[in-house]
Amino acid sequence: MDLHLDSHLGDGYKSNSQKMRVITEAWAGDNVFCPYCGSSVSHFENNRPVADFYCHECAEEYELKSLGRVIGDKINDGAYETLIKRIKSSNNPNFLFLHYDKDSLKVKDLIVVPKYFFSPSIVEKRNPLSQEARRAGYVGCLILLGQIPSDGRIEVIRDGIPYPKRDVIEKLYRTKFVRDFDVESRGWVLDIMNCINRLEKKRFTLSEIYGFESFLADKHPTNNNIRAKIRQQLQVLRDKGFIAFEQRGIYKKLM
Numbered sequence: 001m002d003l004h005l006d007s008h009l010g011d012g013y014k015s016n017s018q019k020m021r022v023i024t025e026a027w028a029g030d031n032v033f034c035p036y037c038g039s040s041v042s043h044f045e046n047n048r049p050v051a052d053f054y055c056h057e058c059a060e061e062y063e064l065k066s067l068g069r070v071i072g073d074k075i076n077d078g079a080y081e082t083l084i085k086r087i088k089s090s091n092n093p094n095f096l097f098l099h100y101d102k103d104s105l106k107v108k109d110l111i112v113v114p115k116y117f118f119s120p121s122i123v124e125k126r127n128p129l130s131q132e133a134r135r136a137g138y139v140g141c142l143i144l145l146g147q148i149p150s151d152g153r154i155e156v157i158r159d160g161i162p163y164p165k166r167d168v169i170e171k172l173y174r175t176k177f178v179r180d181f182d183v184e185s186r187g188w189v190l191d192i193m194n195c196i197n198r199l200e201k202k203r204f205t206l207s208e209i210y211g212f213e214s215f216l217a218d219k220h221p222t223n224n225n226i227r228a229k230i231r232q233q234l235q236v237l238r239d240k241g242f243i244a245f246e247q248r249g250i251y252k253k254l255m
């Protein structure tokens with residue numbers, strides 16, 4: 001995988017963001033593989049509103065977001081309603097987050113987030129633009145990448161070093177069970193996965209997960225029995241092979 005970006009492709013573009021979009025899209029078209037099947041991806045001919053790339057083999061669709069800075073916990077995106085609609089649609093795209101180094105024009109990091117890790121709860125609505133703004137009333141959004149479980153943020157390149165293709169495909173394969181949930185029930189599953197990951201250990205107890213009760217209550221204000229929901233979701237994650245029950249109140253993370 002060649003990590004150099006071809007700066008000449010940006011010649012003729014006035015705005016820097018447009019220029020970098022063209023340059024990074026060309027790089028992705030030449031270098032990115034589909035993490036579901038390993039085939040190459042192609043750029044959509046026309047500027048489709050839903051996605052930038054698709055896989056020849058399995059038809060998965062990808063949207064590329066390129067950043068000239070380290071990929072943080074919050075990523076600026078376009079219109080709030082547009083992204084929510086897409087997350088809820090049947091052909092919502094997978095996301096690629098690319099960080100390039102502005103000086104050396106080399107790709108530093110690339111993360112793929114499978115489409116089923118997106119739920120409306122990881123999209124933050126921004127305040128509408130003021131009446132004085134050119135696009136008055138426009139409501140943008142932030143993708144809360146930091147709230148996606150680490151299992152769903154699959155590294156393809158880290159600090160200028162690509163991971164072997166088979167490792168990326170295998171990592172994605174292990175998360176496929178999340179796909180079985182519809183977009184409404186997915187929010188809970190992902191929240192509990194997040195809580196488990198935040199403990200940063202293989203073995204954990206039920207009371208440790210109860211420690212996230214107030215955090216979960218804030219995210220799900222209409223639920224009046226958070227502890228019962230936690231227990232139910234742990235059973236769901238056990239059935240999917242994400243965790244195992246070792247003994248009463250003690251769990252083990254399998255992935």
Ligand SMILES: [Zn+2]
Pocket residue numbers: 034035036037038039055056057058059060
């Ligand atoms: Zn594919």
